[in-house]
Amino acid sequence: MSQTPVPIPAGSVSEGVPDWPASDAAAWSRARPASWARPLWSVLTLLVTVAHAIAVEPMPVCSEAAPCGPDWIGMVQMGLAVGLSYWYARLPEIALVAAPVLMVIVAWQELPSAGWTSLSANLAVIAALGLGWAAARARLAARQRQRRLVDRTAVHRRWEPAGPVRRGTIRVAAGLALCAVAAGALVLGLRAVHEDEQRAARATRTATVVVGRTDTSLRVRTQDGRRITVGSVFPEDYGLGTTVTVLEDESGPRLAAEPYDAFGLQLLALAGGLPGLSLLTAGLLARRRATALRLGPVPFLRVLTGLDDEGRVRVYAADDAAARTPLFGCTCVSVPPEAGECEGPVVETGAVHGADGIDDAPFTVPELREAVMIGAPYEGGELAFLTTGPDGTPVATHTVGPVRTPRPVAA
Structure with a gap:
């Protein structure tokens, strides 16, 4: 059921800012990474292959020719493997560098002297690292595609918050x-x-x-x-x-x-x-x-926003007055924050907590408000919004964590 969104006060920065229509928003949503690039698959394959390689690797025997001293290369290997299980999910920028480094170390340190069983296990680790690198690259490429799509629709201006x-x-x-x-x-x-x-x-x-x-x-x-x-x-x-x-x-x-x-x-x-x-x-x-x-110029687009049951801001296309398709969600605070930097425990900024789409729990259609979205939305991005507060005055907010875009639900 359509509703009339609360308008932005006249004479605000919204003058001359184009709408983000549902057609363009749908194209932006389709530009997300493919299903195979989801971090879950990269993390699982890495953990399984590394665990198998450790299990089949023969235990070294201490001798004067091969002392059982500190294993610095092994420390680096373990650190990169543990780190990648997190970086795949949250910091693909590090994964893009760490995965090739670990691949080289495994190939140089483990393959030359490995038996057939250990050789196949370490080759599987290298393959898993290759998959993780490709997935991280695909996610970063999807961010670029989404930014380009927003740039085509938006008007670019400078934003100078206090x-x-x-x-x-x-x-x-x-x-x-x-x-x-x-x-x-x-x-x-x-x-x-x-x-x-x-x-x-x-x-x-x-x-x-x-x-x-x-x-x-x-x-x-x-x-x-x-x-x-x-x-x-x-x-x-x-x-x-x-x-x-x-x-x-x-x-x-x-x-x-x-x-x-x-x-x-x-x-x-x-x-x-x-x-x-x-x-x-x-x-x-x-x-x-x-x-x-703040360095500008940055994209400005008119959208609709509404608060969900947990206080997160859900963003909709400018012509989605029925709030049928939330594009993504984020947690925002006012600009400037009232009490310093809000970087403590923060509610997850993604609009979804499930594996494949919006939360399955019943959702009440929120009261929609017109807003100007500042910045390009993409996974890991930062945004600001100019909208109307409960008392009808202009309000500026910004995200307190990186945007986590959901996988759209099939119709």
């Missing part, structure tokens, strides 16, 4: 702090490894024979008959009667095959670096996009 740009400030600060923690952990880890190498070079090397072992140590006998108990992380790797090299110095004996392992510091680096990089990138993107709205 107040400084605050979007992204908190995320950038938090990201820098976490990245500093990760960098500190890496420096401490590398320094500890270097000190251990120097200590090993000064230690006395003694050839011994394993005569016993427990869950945490080995009992060895030297050529002159001395018996030594030395700690071991992997005692099961040393059979009775095998020869092992023990390093002896003022701090006590230890196995040459088991140097210092900076595993704890590596975990700290990942725990700080992955969210730090994500927050820093998201904050910088949000700040750049919010700033772009």
Whole structure:
């Protein structure tokens, strides 16, 4: 049932701004990425293939020729795999770089010495990474298509709201702090490894024979008959009667095959670096996009808006007075915000929470208001709206999170 939207006050910035008709809005909606590019498929294929590759990879045996020391390449591999499971969904800009890097590392580090089972598993990982990269590229290309479609219809003007740009400030600060923690952990880890190498070079090397072992140590006998108990992380790797090299110095004996392992510091680096990089990138993107709205000229289009049951703004084509087809949804605050930057826990800015379209819950047709949409809507974008408040006065709002466009529901 059609209704008469609340008009924008006369003499406002809406003068001369064209409508965004349903036909153009439908073309914009069809420009979304194909179904195969949904982040869900990229994340699932990556997780399944990586888990399989880890399961079939043979466990390395500690030896003096191949010590069980810190695995920096493995740390990078694990970090990129974990990070991509999030970046595919929220930051395809990082995924576009991280996926090829991980592909190269897997091909260089895992393929040359892999058996047939491990080889096929790692090739599957590379294929999954290729799918994720193609999906991220398709999503970014869809954003460009949607921006071009909006540019064809819109009029371009400058928008100069009051107040400084605050979007992204908190995320950038938090990201820098976490990245500093990760960098500190890496420096401490590398320094500890270097000190251990120097200590090993000064230690006395003694050839011994394993005569016993427990869950945490080995009992060895030297050529002159001395018996030594030395700690071991992997005692099961040393059979009775095998020869092992023990390093002896003022701090006590230890196995040459088991140097210092900076595993704890590596975990700290990942725990700080992955969210730090994500927050820093998201904050910088949000700040750049919010700033772009002020640098102008930016697209101006007339649309209809209405609040849903959860307080999100739903956007409709200018001639969709019956509110039949919500194009997307976003959460907005006034410009400038009344209480600083709204970057705490925010309601998801997408108009959908289901997998394929608008929420299945019953939805009451909202009261529609005419509005001027400033900026081009696309997944991850930033927008502003000029509309009418409840008291009939002009109101300027902006999004408090990146726009998440839904997959349209089939008619």
